[in-house]
Amino acid sequence: MEIIKDLPEVFEEFAEQRQKSFLMMKELKDKGTPVVGAYCTYFPKEIAMAMGASTVSLCSTSDETIPEAEKDLPKNLCPLIKSSYGFAKTDKCPFFYFSDVVVGETTCDGKKKMYELMGEFKDVFIMELPNTQGPEALKLWKKEIIRFKEYLEKRFEVTITDEDVRKAVKIENEARKALKRLYEVMQHDPAPISGHDLFKVLYGSTFKLNRSEIAGEVNALVDKIEAEYASGKMLEKKPRILITGCPIGGATEKVIRAVEDNGGVVVTYENCTGAKSIDRLVDENAEDIYQAIAERYLAIGCSVMTPNPNRFDLMGRLIDEYQVDGVLEMTLQACHTYNVETRAIRKFVNEEKGIPYINVETDYSQADVGQLNTRIAAFIEML
Amino acid sequence: MEIIKDLPEVFEEFAEQRQKSFLMMKELKDKGTPVVGAYCTYFPKEIAMAMGASTVSLCSTSDETIPEAEKDLPKNLCPLIKSSYGFAKTDKCPFFYFSDVVVGETTCDGKKKMYELMGEFKDVFIMELPNTQGPEALKLWKKEIIRFKEYLEKRFEVTITDEDVRKAVKIENEARKALKRLYEVMQHDPAPISGHDLFKVLYGSTFKLNRSEIAGEVNALVDKIEAEYASGKMLEKKPRILITGCPIGGATEKVIRAVEDNGGVVVTYENCTGAKSIDRLVDENAEDIYQAIAERYLAIGCSVMTPNPNRFDLMGRLIDEYQVDGVLEMTLQACHTYNVETRAIRKFVNEEKGIPYINVETDYSQADVGQLNTRIAAFIEML
Numbered sequence: 139m140e141i142i143k144d145l146p147e148v149f150e151e152f153a154e155q156r157q158k159s160f161l162m163m164k165e166l167k168d169k170g171t172p173v174v175g176a177y178c179t180y181f182p183k184e185i186a187m188a189m190g191a192s193t194v195s196l197c198s199t200s201d202e203t204i205p206e207a208e209k210d211l212p213k214n215l216c217p218l219i220k221s222s223y224g225f226a227k228t229d230k231c232p233f234f235y236f237s238d239v240v241v242g243e244t245t246c247d248g249k250k251k252m253y254e255l256m257g258e259f260k261d262v263f264i265m266e267l268p269n270t271q272g273p274e275a276l277k278l279w280k281k282e283i284i285r286f287k288e289y290l291e292k293r294f295e296v297t298i299t300d301e302d303v304r305k306a307v308k309i310e311n312e313a314r315k316a317l318k319r320l321y322e323v324m325q326h327d328p329a330p331i332s333g334h335d336l337f338k339v340l341y342g343s344t345f346k347l348n349r350s351e352i353a354g355e356v357n358a359l360v361d362k363i364e365a366e367y368a369s370g371k372m373l374e375k376k377p378r379i380l381i382t383g384c385p386i387g388g389a390t391e392k393v394i395r396a397v398e399d400n401g402g403v404v405v406t407y408e409n410c411t412g413a414k415s416i417d418r419l420v421d422e423n424a425e426d427i428y429q430a431i432a433e434r435y436l437a438i439g440c441s442v443m444t445p446n447p448n449r450f451d452l453m454g455r456l457i458d459e460y461q462v463d464g465v466l467e468m469t470l471q472a473c474h475t476y477n478v479e480t481r482a483i484r485k486f487v488n489e490e491k492g493i494p495y496i497n498v499e500t501d502y503s504q505a506d507v508g509q510l511n512t513r514i515a516a517f518i519e520m521l
Numbered sequence: 522m523e524i525i526k527d528l529p530e531v532f533e534e535f536a537e538q539r540q541k542s543f544l545m546m547k548e549l550k551d552k553g554t555p556v557v558g559a560y561c562t563y564f565p566k567e568i569a570m571a572m573g574a575s576t577v578s579l580c581s582t583s584d585e586t587i588p589e590a591e592k593d594l595p596k597n598l599c600p601l602i603k604s605s606y607g608f609a610k611t612d613k614c615p616f617f618y619f620s621d622v623v624v625g626e627t628t629c630d631g632k633k634k635m636y637e638l639m640g641e642f643k644d645v646f647i648m649e650l651p652n653t654q655g656p657e658a659l660k661l662w663k664k665e666i667i668r669f670k671e672y673l674e675k676r677f678e679v680t681i682t683d684e685d686v687r688k689a690v691k692i693e694n695e696a697r698k699a700l701k702r703l704y705e706v707m708q709h710d711p712a713p714i715s716g717h718d719l720f721k722v723l724y725g726s727t728f729k730l731n732r733s734e735i736a737g738e739v740n741a742l743v744d745k746i747e748a749e750y751a752s753g754k755m756l757e758k759k760p761r762i763l764i765t766g767c768p769i770g771g772a773t774e775k776v777i778r779a780v781e782d783n784g785g786v787v788v789t790y791e792n793c794t795g796a797k798s799i800d801r802l803v804d805e806n807a808e809d810i811y812q813a814i815a816e817r818y819l820a821i822g823c824s825v826m827t828p829n830p831n832r833f834d835l836m837g838r839l840i841d842e843y844q845v846d847g848v849l850e851m852t853l854q855a856c857h858t859y860n861v862e863t864r865a866i867r868k869f870v871n872e873e874k875g876i877p878y879i880n881v882e883t884d885y886s887q888a889d890v891g892q893l894n895t896r897i898a899a900f901i902e903m904l
Binding site: 210211212214215244246247248250251252253254255264266267268269270272274275277278281282441442444445471472474475477478479480481482 | 593594595597598627629630631633634635636637638647649650651652653655657658660661664665824825827828854855857858860861862863864865
């Protein structure tokens, strides 16, 4: 990607990253590169990267495979889980097809049980993610990370050294720093770019097979955005929205559109595409690199944790730093942990941060787009 | 309870145990007995018993408190969780009211997040139950049990010795052995008593405040049943049903009735009122009694575990030992783990055990009783 391109073109390139990576998969496999697929932001990708594997985000964001999934899974299950399983079962996800192993974590009830079914036709490696973030849970999680390393070593007949892991940590940290620099451009008010364009880069970067390219490309993009902003190129002033809740991507981008088509701008994402999975670095200088990786990942503020203080900490910080006017939480139907946690989040946003909050519960169909527009337009008008 | 009573009278006495214990609670509290409330079969009650506390099963089986719960919790959540929270919030459960502390475990998504809300108005002690049953998970769980002991010691200013714990283990083991002897009477074909009468005793015994009374009373009851059976008193021959799935009690006893009103007899319960929570003893002679307790409880074959081999082992054994003709699985709406696991259970029952299987998904309303009767009658007719 040369920096001479216009911003819209760069955003579209990132948006197309997923498709581009599809095409690169076969090439990679032909070269003998192991491919490790995963669904979740808890996946400690540095371990797989350390042995030279490509890590890929598996398909889970379209409703096209849900009917097939519902033949094996309950209908009343979150669409992300059904979609994931449906893509796997119908072999419609090239990333899944080319993955030598799929790594799952015991995050939520639906996922952990779905992986049992997936394990009937694919190599699935399950990591036990604890439900809490205390010292004993951390010990267990660290052991799981080492067990994963040992599994890869045995499975692919390689040796993964601490040095390999540290190298991967550096690459991912550089990517995180660049992506963080990127989303921090939204601290400007008025915002320099739309929240959907920001999303395209954040989301697209998760499909980058060559992780070491991310930092350079994204940093160049940030420089360009900042330069244009300095020269006066920016959006008009709009109500500033923080999006939180379940993972967004594909079908659920309808929520971002509903905000930005109705006069708002999404200035920050406290979710798995945004700050939640980027904000924290792994301590590169830690004496025990596995300990550092375990700490970093276990600290993710997902609602599967009980209690889940890090989510509130991060959200509070983002609301302040991005001068947020209102919080929109998108939850997926039947996602129990996020849906239960909405109550505490609403209270926190309203009472501690003193700004409005709206929760939209949705699935992967487009049937509710009209309703979403109506509700979200009314919310933004109120700000 | 004197053994001179007729069987129906004894069954009714057990059925009324919950109400009777309500009345005894105040008396207990006036005497200064600590009360520890819990919802789940993973609760290691021996630890609380070891300090002389009464352990009680908290109310969770009626739909009367669900509307109140739905003000704070998502509607799309399992009725057991909503009912539990509703009873707590409205203070309609005497056991909850008199509990000094409520012990919750990180079993399923809904429960673990609901406990956060409950913690806003009650002392709730959360134990981290792992998602798997391997050696590392066992270590974590054992530490949780010891942490619970230490919490009780601090909270109630007592010392709990290993000897105290061993005594409690013996009492609970004796109760388990007696209850197991009781449900084993159903190995007779024809069955000596109805499955609902069996249920009344199993369920009623969970509300016994004086745990050391259970063994004597239940053993006397078994002797009486066996004596009457020997003298020819028994049910007529009927299709023999194993009930499995989510916990049954209160509102969901409609499922037992639907079986037995339509020509079947429930000969065994592979659920939390039945074999699942009674089958295994704690090893009384273990050098490390905490290790033994941890092993015993972690081995429970609940669908929250992944994988969950112990459920299949126990069910296979019960199907053989009780000459089961058909398996009925009751799942509660929005209970993701049991609902996902139905697929593997159906396959196991049909293909490995070669008998029919039916799944009924229900909630705490009585609106589906007609439909349940129709479906279950058709199932039994087929056997």
